[in-house]
Amino acid sequence: MGEIVRYSIVGHGEPIKWPQRCPCCGGEQNLTYSQARAARESISGLSRIRLRTEWYDFSILTCRDHAFSNWLGGKILEKTTAATVFRSTVYFCLFLVAVMALQFATGMRTWHETMAEERPRIFFLVVGTIGALGLLLILWAKSAAKVYVMKLDKDQNVAILHFSSEKYAREFKRVNMKATSRRLADSMPFFMRPSFIKFALIAGVILLVGAMVGR
Numbered sequence: 300m301g302e303i304v305r306y307s308i309v310g311h312g313e314p315i316k317w318p319q320r321c322p323c324c325g326g327e328q329n330l331t332y333s334q335a336r337a338a339r340e341s342i343s344g345l346s347r348i349r350l351r352t353e354w355y356d357f358s359i360l361t362c363r364d365h366a367f368s369n370w371l372g373g374k375i376l377e378k379t380t381a382a383t384v385f386r387s388t389v390y391f392c393l394f395l396v397a398v399m400a401l402q403f404a405t406g407m408r409t410w411h412e413t414m415a416e417e418r419p420r421i422f423f424l425v426v427g428t429i430g431a432l433g434l435l436l437i438l439w440a441k442s443a444a445k446v447y448v449m450k451l452d453k454d455q456n457v458a459i460l461h462f463s464s465e466k467y468a469r470e471f472k473r474v475n476m477k478a479t480s481r482r483l484a485d486s487m488p489f490f491m492r493p494s495f496i497k498f499a500l501i502a503g504v505i506l507l508v509g510a511m512v513g514r
């Protein structure tokens with residue numbers, strides 16, 4: 300599961316600090332920084348719709364040996380559109396494999412028949428390979444990425460970080476007391492969030508129009 304830590308990127312004027320050891324192995328030698336990006340993607344514009352990305356760059360401290368695996372694992376698990384599409388594709392392929400397995404089990408389809416025809420065979424092999432390799436990669440990422448940046452909060456200038464170790468997360472919060480304080484980093488209640496207010500306004504207009512048309 301791990302720990303989620305909210306880190307405010309504004310309002311404290313302090314650089315980010317890290318416990319002086321590698322979050323992967325605990326080593327205190329050969330420490331190095333690698334880049335990670337907290338991103339927020341939103342759709343903007345009415346006449347010309349475009350995807351807007353805002354981001355904030357972080358440096359994450361690990362030892363040299365774990366810099367790459369921690370970075371790559373984080374890339375696979377982060378909540379950007381690209382990584383989410385990748386993970387969803389893997390899970391969808393696994394779902395298809397499960398459906399086919401169920402068909403084999405219940406006799407709706409036989410293994411022999413599926414493998415004898417070209418199209419079902421290729422389909423099964425492609426979907427099965429993507430599902431299996433993708434799942435291995437995701438599981439590897441979960442064990443390799445001890446610290447990674449998930450995303451920027453949709454409505455607040457707060458980055459959401461994921462830590463595998465509760466102890467390390469506690470230490471991180473202690474050395475970044477201001478930036479992780481409730482005053483700066485706490486999650487806004489949903490009814491105060493701009494995205495909720497926008498949604499409520501649009502829903503209100505639709506209901507109003509609906510009521511007027513319905514009369």
Ligand SMILES: [Zn+2]
Binds near residue numbers: 323365
């Ligand atoms: Zn290490």
